[in-house]
Amino acid sequence: MIDIAIVSAMALVGIAMLMSLWRLVRGPTAPDRILALDTLYIATIALLVLFGMYLASEVYFEAALIIAMLGFFGTVVLSKYVIRRDIVE
Amino acid sequence: MEFAIATAIGVLAGAGVYLLLRARTFDVILGLTLLSYATNLLLFSAGRLAVGLPPVLREGVAHTPANHADPLPQALTLTAIVIAFAMTVVVVVVAMRNHADLRSDHVDGHEPGYSPESEPERTR
């Protein structure tokens, strides 16, 4: 049962990612797209963790950790650009 | 799965080629980025596709190709990613300088219709 749960969870996360993609493509403003990308990153953490469960493996920990720790960097940089056109002031 | 990866690589490569052939430096940079994604995926998949068999050895699992994806293309791809990054950085900087020095972001350094005779030499 738990395997089915994991697999379905992965599919659901996939659907969530597809929805984010829609917003990413549709926009209309830059912050909307940044938000969509940020959501994709967060969903990716979920995906990686679920995949680690699925395989009973721990090799995806580092990747998930890196996204959680540094994934917002893209968001910060893109937002800063929108605010100032200049990301390092 | 092979079909999906192959087509994904194809789409990335095709999109990359199209953008590579655009006239503006930034578009070309985007094209190179897409192309390097395609290349990295291709190089990586030269070891064939395996789900859930990372080449990290564990106790109790025999150290054979049956239990592990081919690590060599992964290492090669890692090198390729880094090199592609380095190259992208260089293009980006050259594009910046190009635009600053020649006042055009056209890949050839000047807008179409420009003829070299009509313009003074600006090389040092």
Add this chain to the structure above:
Amino acid sequence: MIANAATVFLLVAGCFFVLLGSLALVKLSSFFHRVHGPTKASTLGVGCILLASILYHATHGVGLQPRELLITVFLFLTAPVAAHMMSRAALSLMDNRPKDPSTTPDPEGHIRDDADERADQRERERREDAEEARRKTGTAPDTSTGQ
């Protein structure tokens, strides 16, 4: 068995919130509405899934090794800041953003009706569409030869 049930519950909850966050992204009509979804629901959802993972590895793997907690910590640290940055970006695009009270004497006037924001949003979309149309017809204002 209980652990399994708990895992499945956490997974279901996690997926629900993750989906919810993305749904908000799709469904809601303006940026400041949408941003609420992913920053809270998705974060919580992933948190649930991480808990599920800890539980799962504890029961089906080598034992309790709550490494995933680190991920959770980072996620809960960074997600609000990311949302904050995006909000600031969106604010900077608003023509009619709420006035900074430190430069305006009357803080009571700082509640702003959402209708203003919607109007802003429509205006922005209209402008972007116009931009797009102009670009397509090749009559874009010459921005490439910025001095």
Add this chain to the structure above:
Amino acid sequence: MPRHCEWFTGQPPMLTLLLALPFLAALAVAMSRGASRRTIAWMAAAAPLLGLALLAAMTPDVFAGAIPQSSFPWIPQVGLMFTLRLDGLAWMFAGLVLGIGALIVMYARYYLSEKDCSSRFFAYLLLFMGAMLGMVLAGNLLLLVVFWELTSISSFLLIGFWTHNQDARQGARMALSITGMGGLALLGGVLLIGRVTGSYELDVVLASGDLIRASAEYPAILALVLAGIFTKSAQFPFHFWLPQAMAAPTPVSAYLHSATMVKAGVFLLARLHPALAGTDLFFYVVTTAGAITLLVGAWYAIFQHDLKGLLAYSTISHLGLITLLFGLSTPMAVVAGVFHIINHATFKASLFMAAGIIDHECGTRDMRRLGNLRRYLPWTSVLAIVASLAMAGIPLLNGFLSKEMFFAEALDIEQHGGMRLVVSIVAMLAGLLGVAYSLRFVHDTFFGRGPRALPVEPHEPPRWMRIPVAILVVMCLAVGIAPGLIVEPTLKAAVDGTLGAAAPDFKLALWHGFNLPLAMSFAGLVGGVAFYFGLRRLFALHDAMLRTWGRHLFQVNVEALFRAAARFTSRVAAGGIRRSLFWMIAVVVLVAALPFIGPAGALFADLPAPQPMPVLGWMLWAILVVSTLATVAVHGRRLTALIVIGAVGLLVSVIFALLSAPDLALTQLLVEMVTIAMLMMALNYLPKQSKQARRPFRRWRDAALSVFAGAGVAGLAYAMLVRPSQTISGEMLARSLPEAYGSNVVNVILVDFRGFDTYGEIVVFAVAALVVHALLRWARLKPDEVMPGPPVQLPIPADLTQLLFPLALTVSIYLFLRGHNAPGGGFIAGLAIAVPVLIKYTLQGARAVEATFGFDYLRWLGVGLLVATVGGLGSLLFGLPFLTSGHLDLDLPVIGYLPLASALVFDTGVYMVVFAGALLMLSTMGTVKHRQRAMEETR
């Protein structure tokens, strides 16, 4: 065709010394730029005079039929030997080159003015003399080609000596182009000869005439060699360069165009006569070319107004005559040809020198302004008139003798019946025209009215200028009167050298009795005189101007070539980057597609079934594909494109993760973040939008190519993916833990199996940082759009980084230390710490970060590279190769078991380089405007 060779064979020093003399003298003259003209002239004259002495010393042997040789190997394996060989023909030519050379040096000493740099002139002249000498002495055909081309180069310098003169420049270039072309052809011909005979040694080649004539390559050989000969000897249709070359100083003309340069062609014709002559093809081609040249040259000579022009065309005509004689190929014709070479050299050299004197004294060579000079320059006039009569072929002068032999040979043609009449008529006509132009030279210069409007009163030149002319004229007379005594031994030796065993027995005499040739001579004389005066009266010779079409055509063609080449080149190169890329991709598509064109369907034949694809996979696939296509769709709006492409990068790393490559996923993620940051920084200095080009054709064409390229890659990738793999990595998996002490095999490959790749990779990374630094350090960049107001404060996010940074550093150290056994390693760890620093830059501003974070990234970069290198070199101490990893298991009391791999040192280098490199790049990019502002403030 390597041939075993001694260092020296034959008579060593004499020939080599003979050849070396002019070159040594040239060097000496060139070095002594400060010396007086007199000294220089003496130094220059020493070479031919000494050379003549050496030649004289060898004469008895040569006349006795011996062939002194010397040989030493230059490139023996391809048959290029430095073989010198002095047979009769070479002896005769060497004598001409040196003898006339000596006279020219004497003449030139007085001819040159103060303004001319005489050391340069004599150096060139001696260089040319040496080249000429080398050519006639060469005993190896390749060596002959070497000197042949040297004559072209040195004559180029001589003709263009007065570089300020437009005619001289043009003439020199034309001469070089034409003779250079001939030289290249000759090289081809010689190489083909070598292919047939197996050797370039003249002895071998001359003995292999039958082999050559019978070979399939013979027509090609003949064509190529004759191209060389005809261009050098100014044969029709390549004759036009010679009159152009008259812009040279007169001593040069006298030397090059009487005795040497132009004679090189006919020399080679004589030289290779045994090897090439004797076929119908040879006969018709050479005879025809000679005959046409003979007439064309003579005809144009009549209409020249320039003295040197007239002499030049007459030279062409005489060269035609010699060629014609060699074309006839009979032994006696060859005798006549060789004889005429000598005669022409003597009278033509003297005539050129006389023309030079006239030019020198009168300041013009235009016959329309000259006349009656016998009053002013009596001695010169006498000498010139005698020499002209020799040119006209008047009895008692040498020209008469060879002309008569020519007439006799023309009448004697046996094998090719039809040609006898033609050649005889040509001979008659040529005789007639020769008389006519000689007469014009004499009459228009020394007789009649004139001179007109000269800048100076002409008077006799210095004695030493006349003496060379006199010597030559005396020679003409001597040969003409007593040929048997004066020239017969020489001629015999030369003909022996030319024909070898086939040389005929002949006697030279002034009087052969009344015969048909004599009648022809007489008729020619009378006809010529009549023709000249007739022409003068009827066509007003002074006004006539004949356009020489060859020269005109050449110039037009060369100009057209320049223009066409320039246009072609610029048109080809005009497409810029896009054309380069388009062609490369097109070639790639073609090259990859071609192997599949034959066996259709080979790509996917008999392949195993692919692995199944989960639903999630398709979703991710869709996200990847859609975001890729969206990137293309929105590429004009750059910020949008960057956000969308971020999704592509994320999806690629997700794919890596799902397909068992956690290290790749990590690397891709981190690189992606840094890339985005960098592109954002760049975007600040670039336009925000792409200008859309209005060329739908190009867009469609590119789209089509992209589709082909994408489909091709996809097809090949699919075909590869479903094939079974046969890799060596099984052994890597097996040996990774026991021998490299790491269980993350990817990292083991990176730092151990293929550490050298990683070593190169960090060098690339470091250099990329250097390039960024170098390009932006002093650059004057202006942001495309500056937002108003002071820098924005972001206190809340900035606060987060304060919390985050130590944790990120901890994670980075973890990734670094664990990389050998789990995903991670130096590279990933380096980026994992670079990114938080970058976040600090972004949120706190560059100034704040650099104030607290005072790293000299450049130095760190160097240290990192050194650490990596030293880490790799450590194993050399143990006698093991570079990058061999050592291993140390420490079992410490408290800490416990601690495995240490020396690869860690190398990986530390990687760590440092990546960290320092990434930060050097991004801080340089991020702080451009600070320096910009600082520069503006200091100004």
Add this chain to the structure above:
Amino acid sequence: MQHLILAPVLVPLLAGSILLLLERSHSIVVQRNGAWLGIALLLAASLALFARAATGEVDVYLLGDWPSRLGIVLMADRLSALMVLTTSLLAIPALMYACAGWDRRALHFHALFQIQLAGLNGAFLTGDIFNLFVFFEVLLIASYGLLLSGGRGERMAAGMHYVVFNIAASTLFLIALAFLYGLLGTLNMAEIAVRIREVPPQDLAMVRAAAGLLLVVFCAKAALLPMYLWLPDTYARAPAAVAALFTIMTKVGLYAMLRVTTLVFGEDAGALAGFGRDVLLAFGLVTLVLGGLGVVGALRLRIGAAYLVLVSAGTLFVAFALGEPGTISAGLYYLPHSCFAGAAMFLIAHIVQRERGAVGDRLLDPAPPMPRLTGMLYMVAAISLIGLPPLSGFIGKFVLLEATPSDDTAWVYAAVLGASLLVLIGLSRTGTRLFWRTEAAAEAEDGDARDVAAAAGESPAPVRKVRGIEIAATLLLLAFGVAMTVAAAPILRYTQATAEQLLSPGDYIRHVQDAVPSLREP
């Protein structure tokens, strides 16, 4: 001695890293001394390697002590040693010229220069195809730096072209490698040569496509038609010292082409024997002629010099594609010659450019007066490049023609001799225009120069004095050519032996396979 083969890579890399450390804190003199020390060591190592290779020794170096199939091998056979020596020799005058002042203006010049040398040598020495890619990248990225550091304006546009084109080509390299590895499962070149013989027939077309892509990469880097368009602009705009060093850059592509075609597509390669040879020959011939046309059409000396690089590339393609021992030998003789002579021409062009001030190296009448010495240098270089006797260009050309097999004679002779004629016409015009002073120029010298400058929209650049070391660098390059002429016989013996070594790849493969790690199991 065992580690000697490392030196050509590691010495410059170490020198480069140390120079990087010195850069901030030490004067340019210290940096120059460091650079020269590196060059001296490199030259010594190259000579030692060359001397070893000349005895027929093939050095195999197992990096990391892994057997060749697992790790990376360095190989030094005659060909590699020759290329390494050529690089080192070329580096000397290039560095001399740069030390006349360019190194002050170009940030990081010395470090980049050393790393460039390391990249070149690494590419010549590696026996692993992926490692070849890595070293291609090392040398390319260093070349980007050398090309662009200190430059501005149009040079950036040329740099853009160069960089983008090369990155695209490198991407293609990776694609080719992906397919090669995917199909053959190895990266060691010797191992590839072995495995390619046993490719099952259904995979042949795939392998052909992959191999074709690989050759396209090398051709693109070596500037073969129609992929040479990047070259003229780049080379014409590079700083002189860098352009001089760049003459060997196209040769890296040629080297790789030669290595791969002889080793992997040799006679034993079964269905792939002689792969691509005819096409390479045909395109090489056309490239040669088009290069010649470019020289004729060039309106500036540097452009002409750039097209001369193309001519030499075309010639080398022809020589290598003919595939006979004699032609390969001729090509290997021609290769260093063309590097030296071409480099000399770039240096001369720069000297001319400076001596003429505002007019630069453009072929304009009237020409300002030029020092006689520059003209002489030009003439020697031109003679060598045209292939007129007696200099090395002539020898290379005739040895090539001499060895051309009968079947190809007509085309090869026509193209090689025709291109020589074009170069002759072009360079003689350039020479007369640049160095032969006209009367008009003598009269209206100043006025016209100013007019020209005004037409070009520049303030008349001051005529800068040419320094002795610059002349010396040029002379050294020309002296290399003269030395090659005098010592043609021994050099050709070496290249002949090299060609024979290349054409019996079995020996190479055996050397690799027989190499045993010191400690590890084989």
Add this chain to the structure above:
Amino acid sequence: MRRRLFPSFPQSITVFIFWVLMARDTSPGTLLMAAFLAWLMPQIAARLEREFARLGNVWALLPLGLRLLGDIVLANLTVARQVLGPEKRLRPGFVWVPLELTNIHGISALASIITLTPGTLTAELSEDRRYLLVHCLDVDDPQAMIADLKRRYEAPMLKVFP
């Protein structure tokens, strides 16, 4: 002395826990390494940062954390209702929330908390750092909401970051 060796105890402890968690190991070697890093990291951070957070009553964090956890879960359900329900019913708007907190760490923490709790989102901090701009998805009485925020979150924060 203590300040020089351990400039920030909380940070040291965090790093220590972090390392042990990541290493998944409590062997003496790991603990030693963790201790070493716990000493080293704040040292490095001290060089880079101007000031460390001055903490007051850290224990106040515990109830705040628990409450926050509950709030997050509960309020997410609210958001679920809001998202799934018709958008028209929402009454969104911006509210400037005046702050008593002056410590920037406290402000940051408060801002994050506000963002994490559903229905509210910190969009901006005023330049004088005395107001937070909060976007509310559904607000009918801004003043009540402000008071609620201040009571639930700012008050405990004031204890932690005095």
